[in-house]
Amino acid sequence: MTTIIVLNEEAYGAEELETDFLIYNHTCESYEGYGMALAQKNGKWYVHDMGHCSCYGPFDEFCFDKPYSTLEETIKTLHAEDWAGYAGKTIEQMKNMSELFDREKE
DSSP states (O other): OEEEEESSOOOOTGGGOOEEEEEEEEEETTEEEEEEEEEETTTTTEEEEOOOTTTTTTTTTOSSSBBBSHHHHHHHHHHTTTTTHHHHHHHEEEEEEEEHHHHHHH
């Protein structure tokens, strides 16, 4: 069963990803949306840019081809790629929420 945490607006398609854990921040304006998602699947972490237009949904192009071994590695890479400028606060919220999730699993 997937644990899904929504930080802003709910986005369709999240349940179909079959992840262990998913946290995202999404907003939709008119025909396009913005946001980012952090997912854990089979012990690996993945990040997804949820930017989309009306042609496809926020999770339609989610790709599991670039896994990160740890949450710390994921966050470090995102900051290095200037995601901090785009969604630094969201990344920190996601990190805090996912750490809570990890503690609950123990």
